[in-house]
Amino acid sequence: MSVKSYIGILIILNLFLLLLLESCSLDSDEAESNSLKVKAVFEVIGTRRTVREFQGTSVPQEHIIKILDAARYAPTAGNVQPWKFVVIQKRSRLESLSELLQTSWEQKIKTHPELEEEKRNLYVTGGKEAIQKAMTAPVYIIVLVDTSVYPQYALYDGCLAVENLMLAARSMGYGTGFFTTYFEGGVVKSFLNAPENLKFICATPLGIPLEWPPMPEKKYLEEFIVYESFDEE
Amino acid sequence: MSVKSYIGILIILNLFLLLLLESCSLDSDEAESNSLKVKAVFEVIGTRRTVREFQGTSVPQEHIIKILDAARYAPTAGNVQPWKFVVIQKRSRLESLSELLQTSWEQKIKTHPELEEEKRNLYVTGGKEAIQKAMTAPVYIIVLVDTSVYPQYALYDGCLAVENLMLAARSMGYGTGFFTTYFEGGVVKSFLNAPENLKFICATPLGIPLEWPPMPEKKYLEEFIVYESFDEE
Known part of the structure; x- marks a missing residue:
């Protein structure tokens, strides 16, 4: 050549x-x-999971702030912005909270005398273990809303902000959970010394999951959708 | 060379x-x-707005489905998935709904005899105009939840799904709104012939905004965050 x-x-x-x-x-x-x-948003929505056990790895302060910043961009009735996000990070406080929640759970189960003893013991043990695992997260965020302006709407605003928080966290690789059952509102509020006018929405852990849980079984999309009217179904 | x-x-x-x-x-x-x-998710969260007036442009069916698919990936207590999304697209039905809502709004204002007549007239006119503008959207999605399993949690699930819906829609360029005030739950449910056990969460338009509204005034992020406990503030 x-x-x-x-x-x-x-x-x-x-x-x-x-x-x-x-x-x-x-x-x-x-x-x-x-x-x-579009792809990113749908991927994050589709891969968010309730995480019930965490690696101890700490969450940088600027990540916590970034995630809470996203939370407050949720819709809010009359622009009231009724949110309070309590960030608990001190290990000693997380452990005290864990103890309180376990005791409160045990007492709650005891108020169901109709349960057989064996079953009651199982519930108590199961609940305590679940709380211990959930409390392995390095950070807990307690979401509360001020109900003094629009009581019902504040509740909605609280949930909407939590979903923002969860998606923001998920995009950054963190797991969360909308926890209420094991987190008795009254116990949490008294632990925080929270003012009367604040309503507890949920407690969410924030941390790197021990593992990402698989997708729970889902109903078919068609079951959720109704066109025009229930008559025409 | x-x-x-x-x-x-x-x-x-x-x-x-x-x-x-x-x-x-x-x-x-x-x-x-x-x-x-991360960037995409935060951008979508930060640019979602409540949209109150729309271009008539229709929304392709597959976009509606895609957005509702995202909605149902929200957290749901006990995996109950209590959602119903009623999709109203027929122009004649949207207009009937608009008429009903305007009448219901007028009647609601009339139940406040303490208002001076001038003010009452202003509220009636303002509300009717707001409803007319909101109803320019080519699609309305009415979000309801089945309260027969966990009444309170179903309410939370409903809101969480709405936030997914709004973010999914925003990522695709559509505007939405968490509408309750002008959309009286009872009126909407009867218009849809919805079963008793379903609770109305909100009505949201879905469409291309006439314009993207500017950011409403926001409190400082610091006002929302409490570290460790309210005592230590």
């Missing part, structure tokens, strides 16, 4: 590589970025 | 372009994709 042919091939190769580079930079264009945005 | 030099330069250019291509393809690697995911 002649030297000219070599030069020719090399020039063509250059042009080809330049073309590839061009198409590669197009990837970051706006249209593409929109479809990436 | 000799032919060898040309070939040398061309070879070096090729190597350089190959290196550029390599770094470009690294962009789509996992680490980068994670940070893009």
